[in-house]
Amino acid sequence: MADTDFDVVIIGSGAGGGASAWSLSRRKIRVLLLDAGPSYDPSEYGLYKTDWEQRLFPEKAKHRARYTFGPMQELSPERDGLRTWNHLSGKINATGRRIAGEYYHKRGIGGSTLVFSGEAHRLNPESMKMYSRFGVGADWPLTYKELEAYYCIAERIVGVAGPPGEVVRFRSEPYPLPPHRLSYASSKVRDGCRALGLTWVENAVAILSRPYGGRPECNYCANCYRGCTRTDKGSTDVTFIRKAVETGFCTVRTDSQVTRLEAGPADRVTAVHYVDGENREHETSAGAVVVACGAIETPRLLLASKNRNAPDGLGNESGQAGRNFMETLAWSSTGLHPEPLGSHRGIPVDSVCWDFNAPDSMRGIAGGCRFCSATPEADLLGPINYAKRVVKGWGRRHKEEMRRVFGSALTIIAMGESLPNEKSFIDLDPHEKDGLGMPVARINTFLDGMETARLEFMASKTREILQASGAEKTIEEFGTYDIFSSTHVFGTCRMGTDPEQSVLDAYGRSHRWKNLFMADASVFPSSGGGESPSLTIEALAIRTAEHILSLSKRGEL
Numbered sequence: 404m405a406d407t408d409f410d411v412v413i414i415g416s417g418a419g420g421g422a423s424a425w426s427l428s429r430r431k432i433r434v435l436l437l438d439a440g441p442s443y444d445p446s447e448y449g450l451y452k453t454d455w456e457q458r459l460f461p462e463k464a465k466h467r468a469r470y471t472f473g474p475m476q477e478l479s480p481e482r483d484g485l486r487t488w489n490h491l492s493g494k495i496n497a498t499g500r501r502i503a504g505e506y507y508h509k510r511g512i513g514g515s516t517l518v519f520s521g522e523a524h525r526l527n528p529e530s531m532k533m534y535s536r537f538g539v540g541a542d543w544p545l546t547y548k549e550l551e552a553y554y555c556i557a558e559r560i561v562g563v564a565g566p567p568g569e570v571v572r573f574r575s576e577p578y579p580l581p582p583h584r585l586s587y588a589s590s591k592v593r594d595g596c597r598a599l600g601l602t603w604v605e606n607a608v609a610i611l612s613r614p615y616g617g618r619p620e621c622n623y624c625a626n627c628y629r630g631c632t633r634t635d636k637g638s639t640d641v642t643f644i645r646k647a648v649e650t651g652f653c654t655v656r657t658d659s660q661v662t663r664l665e666a667g668p669a670d671r672v673t674a675v676h677y678v679d680g681e682n683r684e685h686e687t688s689a690g691a692v693v694v695a696c697g698a699i700e701t702p703r704l705l706l707a708s709k710n711r712n713a714p715d716g717l718g719n720e721s722g723q724a725g726r727n728f729m730e731t732l733a734w735s736s737t738g739l740h741p742e743p744l745g746s747h748r749g750i751p752v753d754s755v756c757w758d759f760n761a762p763d764s765m766r767g768i769a770g771g772c773r774f775c776s777a778t779p780e781a782d783l784l785g786p787i788n789y790a791k792r793v794v795k796g797w798g799r800r801h802k803e804e805m806r807r808v809f810g811s812a813l814t815i816i817a818m819g820e821s822l823p824n825e826k827s828f829i830d831l832d833p834h835e836k837d838g839l840g841m842p843v844a845r846i847n848t849f850l851d852g853m854e855t856a857r858l859e860f861m862a863s864k865t866r867e868i869l870q871a872s873g874a875e876k877t878i879e880e881f882g883t884y885d886i887f888s889s890t891h892v893f894g895t896c897r898m899g900t901d902p903e904q905s906v907l908d909a910y911g912r913s914h915r916w917k918n919l920f921m922a923d924a925s926v927f928p929s930s931g932g933g934e935s936p937s938l939t940i941e942a943l944a945i946r947t948a949e950h951i952l953s954l955s956k957r958g959e960l
C-alpha cells in the first residue's frame with residue numbers, strides 16, 4: 404500500500420497502540436501502525452540457553468529510547484528506613500540525593516508488554532475520583548461503568564486468568580480463564596496474611612492457565628521479563644497485533660520512528676514524518692492520527708512538533724502536555740524462609756492483597772496500594788543472583804550454603820498510588836538529541852510528602868507480611884524513595900473535561916486538534932492504587948477507537 408492509502412496512522416505498538424490497531428482494523432479501517440523499534444520472534448528469547456540467567460530480553464538496535472533526568476531530589480535523613488539495601492552490598496545509594504535509575508520499557512512491536520509480567524488489573528472505581536473525593540490529582544472524565552464493557556473485550560483478547568468473587572470492581576462477565584494455582588512459596592504468604600487478618604487472592608493475569616486462542620498454557624518458568632517463548636503471555640504482539648494483521652487491514656512498519664507531526668490549518672494534523680531503519684525520511688497522512696508512544700515518549704513527540712500553528716507544541720494549548728507525570732511507587736522486602744520453597748518457579752506475581760487499595764484505606768493519606776507475592780519479579784530465579792545477592796563467600800562452604808538456601812527467598816512487593824505534583828513532568832532536554840536529531844525526553848521527578856508517607860506505610864506492611872509468612876531474615880529491600888525506577892508511568896497528556904487543565908477529552912481526542920487522539924498511559928488522570936495499567940490502557944484504547952469510528956461515520960472527524 405502507498406503511504407497515502409490509510410484511514411488511520413497509529414504511532415507506537417505497545418499496550419495502547421496494539422489495542423487500537425486491532426479495534427480499528429477489525430472494522431475494516433485501513434491502519435498504518437508505525438513503531439520506532441524492531442519486531443521480535445519469541446523463539447529468539449534466550450530461556451533455553453545455558454546462560455539464560457545472564458540474558459535479559461534480547462537487545463536489538465533501537466530497543467530503548469534515550470532520555471535524561473532533571474536534578475534529582477534531596478533525601479531526608481528522617482526517611483533512612485526507606486533506603487534500598489542488600490545484606491551483602493549495603494546501601495545501594497549512599498548519597499544524599501535520589502538516584503536517576505531507569506524508565507524500564509521496550510521499543511518494538513508489542514512495546515513494553517514484551518517484557519511485562521502479565522498482571523491484568525482493572526482500576527478500583529474509587530481511585531478515578533481523586534479530586535472530588537480528596538482534593539488531590541484529577542478526576543477521570545469517565546466512569547468505571549463506562550469502561551467496563553471495554554475491559555471485558557480486552558480480557559478476552561489477551562486471555563486473562565483470574566479468580567471468581569470480585570467485589571470492588573464490578574464485572575459483567577467472569578474472567579475468560581480460571582485462576583492459576585498459587586506456588587508453594589505464595590501459599591506461605593497467603594497463610595501469613597490470613598494470620599494477620601488480611602485477604603489474599605489469586606492475581607488476575609494475562610497468562611494462560613489453559614490453552615486459549617491458539618496459544619498454549621503457561622509452563623511456570625517465571626521469566627516473563629526475559630520474553631515469553633511459549634507466547635502464552637498476552638503481550639500485544641501475539642494478541643491484538645497478530646489479530647489486527649490477520650484482518651488484512653493493518654500494515655505494520657518496524658524501525659519507523661516518528662520525528663514530527665505537522666500541525667496544519669483548521670486545527671488538523673496534516674502530516675506524520677518518520678524515519679525508517681535505513682534513515683530514509685517519509686511523510687504520510689490520514690483521517691486520524693493516534694499517538695501511543697507511552698507516557699514519556701508521547702509528550703516528547705508532541706513538544707517536538709511545535710510550529711507556527713502550535714507554538715507551544717502540538718496539543719499543548721493548556722500547557723499540560725508533559726505535566727502531571729506519575730511514576731511507579733514501589734517497595735519490596737526479601738527474606739529467607741527456613742524451608743526450601745522452590746520460589747524460583749511460578750508466574751512472576753501470582754497472588755495479591757487488595758485490602759489497602761481503596762484511596763481512603765490509609766489514615767491521613769490519599770491513595771491506595773496493594774501487596775503481592777513476587778519473588779520472580781525480584782529476579783531471584785537462578786544461582787547467579789543468589790551468589791550475588793543472597794549467599795556470601797566462596798569455596799566449599801559457599802557451595803553448601805547455596806544448596807541449602809536456593810529457592811527459599813521470599814519477596815513481597817507493594818505498589819502504590821502516585822499523585823501528580825508541580826515538580827514531576829516531562830520536557831525536552833535542551834542539550835541532548837537522539838541519532839535522528841530529535842531532542843530526548845527529560846524526566847523531572849519529585850516525591851512529595853504524601854508519596855513518602857504512603858511509601859512508609861507500604862514498607863512497614865510489607866515487612867509485617869514477610870515476617871508473618873515465616874521469613875526469618877530480611878536480606879534485601881528496594882524502594883523508589885531513593886532510586887527512580889519505573890515500569891509504570893502515566894499522566895502526561897491527561898483526559899479531562901476542562902480544556903485548560905487537560906490535553907484530551909473523555910475519549911482521548913485532543914481538545915483542539917480534531918483528528919488527533921492519544922491511546923497510551925499518558926491519558927490517565929490518576930494512577931490508581933497500585934494496579935498494573937496495561938489492561939486499562941487497552942480498554943481505553945478500544946473505546947477511543949470505537950469513538951474514532953463513530954466520528955468518522957458521522958463525518959465529524
Ligand SMILES: Cc1cc2nc3c(=O)[nH]c(=O)nc-3n(C[C@H](O)[C@H](O)[C@H](O)COP(=O)(O)OP(=O)(O)OC[C@H]3O[C@@H](n4cnc5c(N)ncnc54)[C@H](O)[C@@H]3O)c2cc1C
Pocket residue numbers: 414415416417418419420437438439440507508509510511512513514515516518519520521522523524628659660661662695696697698700701704890891892922923924925935936937938940
Ligand atoms: C519489566 C516490566 C514489567 C511490567 N509488568 C506489567 C504488568 O505485569 N502488568 C501491567 O499492566 N503492566 C506492566 N508493565 C507496564 C506496561 O508494560 C506498560 O504500562 C504498558 O506497556 C504501557 O503501554 P503504552 O501503550 O503506554 O506504551 P508502551 O507499551 O511502552 O509502547 C509504546 C510504543 O511506542 C513506540 N514509540 C515510542 N516513540 C515512538 C516514536 N516516536 N515513533 C514510533 N514509535 C514510537 C515504542 O517503540 C513502543 O513500542 C511492565 C513494564 C515493564 C517494563
Ligand code: SF4
Pocket residue numbers: 521610611620621622623624625626627628630631632633634635636749750751
Ligand atoms: S511464566 Fe508463563 S507467561 Fe511467563 S514467560 Fe514463562 S511460560 Fe511465559
